[in-house]
Amino acid sequence: MAIPSAIAASEETPEESREAKRLGILKAAARIFNERGYHQTSVADVAEALGVSKPFLYYYLKNKDDILFECLRIATEELHRMLDSVHAADLSGWDLLVRLLRGYAQVMTTDFGICLIRNTAPGFLSPQARDKLWTGRRRLNSEVERIIAQGIADGSIRNCDPKIASFALFGAFNWISFWYRDDGPLNAQTIADYYINLFARGIVPADVQEK
């Protein structure tokens, strides 16, 4: 009862235990933020959902903003980890893009990923915090544009404006986090493959396309 199961520590060093608890808090917070919205969630709500006192949260996190920021930082980190793993491969631009989008969809269906997309509106964080996260996302953005450009160069992607194409892709994939349900019929991979197929071939039959 003292330590709720959601953030129970197993046999670990004190540091690991502390980190695990922090993560447990953040996970729960992210889920509640996604359900009710950040501004409609009080710190007391998070504490209550965790079966824990309010001061407990302040024992592990600086303040409410910090809770949100850490959630978004984790999501951004996951995206970067994913990006790095994609880069390891030696593939055509299109194949790189496919791998990246699969990983992206995976992250966008986690609590942290959803939190990242839905809580970046102005006023959710201090400008400094926003800036920090934005540099991370800018890197992702430019990387996608670079990959598309590479695909155009190697012939695996049709000639198009990488910037606008990436906006369309990010739009479709980010939007997943607004409608995805864990208990729904579609999982991240299914969605990703479906979207990738759409973006690859388009939805107008080849024999109907003019020009």
Added chain:
Amino acid sequence: MAIPSAIAASEETPEESREAKRLGILKAAARIFNERGYHQTSVADVAEALGVSKPFLYYYLKNKDDILFECLRIATEELHRMLDSVHAADLSGWDLLVRLLRGYAQVMTTDFGICLIRNTAPGFLSPQARDKLWTGRRRLNSEVERIIAQGIADGSIRNCDPKIASFALFGAFNWISFWYRDDGPLNAQTIADYYINLFARGIVPADVQEK
């Protein structure tokens, strides 16, 4: 000075004048909500931006929720007007879809449209208000699915799952409202045409597509 230029009334009936002022308030509110975020905007902020007193707003609108709700209602109405005008035409499913998406992009680059997309997160409105708007958007959603299904039937759209395809389309187009800038290089029509082209033909060259 008594009546700021933003909501100045010309020679109209009192009712028209009142409506015009209401709309002026809503327009200004929508713009500020989009800039700073709804929860970070106080009613006093809106009043100040309009050069008007706070009680003035309550003279025309019920409360803060009402201001937001009316903004979203207007956007939804515009979407429905657009939908109706699309329907008037007797075209293939794909051509209908193209017309619809052009109109959709148009709305998504207005202050009200942007407001609609960015302020539907849980907790922004009372559940009842949310429900009212949701039925409006559901209609739009199902209409798009219907059009896609029609396109598949008449051969103008490739065989695919209308629901998932519509999610991808809405995602891409809704996302416009997150990055569009009035003073940017792209206008609504340019963006729409570009996206439509991407979704029509895909981004993988036909001669590279396997199968």
Added chain:
DNA sequence: TTCTGACTCTACCCGTTGGTAGAATGTTAA
């Protein structure tokens, strides 16, 4: 046994903000 750290409980402070009251002002039209 005692110490320490982790944590709870209760209670409170205080800033912000939505919303209202009510009197005063000005403008217009009858």
Added chain:
DNA sequence: TTAACATTCTACCAACGGGTAGAGTCAGAA
């Protein structure tokens, strides 16, 4: 001149919620 309306100004209330203080509790280590 007067009545009606639109609007401002000032002031205020009440609720909420972030954040803190401080004393107490409990488990485990030494």
